Amino acid sequence: MTVTATATATATVAASASDSGDLEERIRRTPDRFRVLTGDRPTGALHLGHYFGTLHNRVRLQELGVDVFVLVADYQVLTDRDVAERLTEITEGLLLDYLAIGIDPARSTIFNHSAVPALNQLMLPFLSLVSVAELGRNPTVKDEVAHSRQSAVSGLMFTYPVHQAADILFCKGNLVPVGRDQLPHLEVTRTVARRFNERYGTVFPEPEALLSAAPLLLGTDGTKMSKSRANSIALAADADETARLIKGAKTDAERHITYDPEGRPGVSSLVLLAALCLDRDPHAVAEEIGGGGAAVLKRTVTEAVNSAMAPIRARRAEYAQDMGYVRSVLRAGNERANAVADATLAEVRAAMGGVL
Template identity: 55%
Template structure:
């Protein structure tokens, strides 16, 4: 049911551009199919949303697998710099001394290079060349430094928000109220189009 729930999340507000990762492209396509079928049957109500992929449409986690809470392989904003360093130290690599970017044959090393590249705006191959024969320890140290530097202002903003829970609750309440108004308006349009207003 998750893709259908995601469809509802997109269509209730008539989303036309949906920022997603590569793994969610089929969900956006399902949304497009549902919108198209509804519009064909009842008249134009929903736009057919387009997927918006960023320059990094697929981000492997520290072990090269997909993100999963059950894997415990993600770096989160709630982590401290020390927590991040510990997570990166535990990331699997391999026994080859030379660092190269090869997602198929070296998923762990490549995942760390991708993390470092995303945090620094540099290319994975350039970072691999910079590390050269220094080994996995140097790769993990560089990834930790770049990751923590990149996340520091985001974590500070998160901490600032956590210090003012009333403000956060107000923002959530106002956003929820606005979303409910939009959803109600869309639901009325859907009922009108379907002839189910009694």
């Protein structure tokens, strides 16, 4: 496939995602026809950016009746790190967050990479379906390589999109919540599915992109909120820590508070955070604060966040009292994921003539 063809294919996915005005209606009408694969790398604590960006949407889809698979991507920690540090601790933190926000293990499947061998075994045939050139020009991989913590690019980093294809296709996921920056990854998955089906017979769906409309929350330093930048407010943070972090958040010298994401990103991100927690329009929140300045803004944000997160924190603390149950949720999810992966791998082997 040429560079032009790749760009065209990626644009096709983007257009398909943006033009699918009926996608939400189809989900609501026939949720049982959809299976979602989503998840997180266990590289640090989940934060408010994750909550408003993706986590609450997982619960929404679950409540609609969609079959949701939530992956703790422990193998993918090694894409840009030499070692997986504090893996058990961070994984258990993710599990607590998932349960606290409302992921129901009776209706959704929480599992991790390392516990599902058949999923990872799909990497071999999938890698045979894409070229080195195609992987090398993937813009998301280029960005991840640029920000990698490793001195050299590992093979796992290079093949990251194909590993994600295995994540999605092992359970025949046909709906993937993504931001626009992740569309090139999803196009690799669609390409793998299409080429496998053309070469060996139809086994996999070509998943659709469910584009996130979530606004971007900045970290307390005014840059992208990130687990690795020490600029986020963790879901596990208590009220006092939340107040301390918000108090230190970057604003600007202008006293009158307005909502202007382009001109006043730090101030506007705080206004947006309060608005999301209060379920209000950010312009109205800014207008209400008006000349109160940064002090009133930060007090408003602190009260809004602590009020909105209080029920989640209470549930998290309750689950933390019974880690045996929490670990059992992952074991049960791994069992289901293994059954699904084994069945898919059996189909793949049969389609390929038993060579795998």
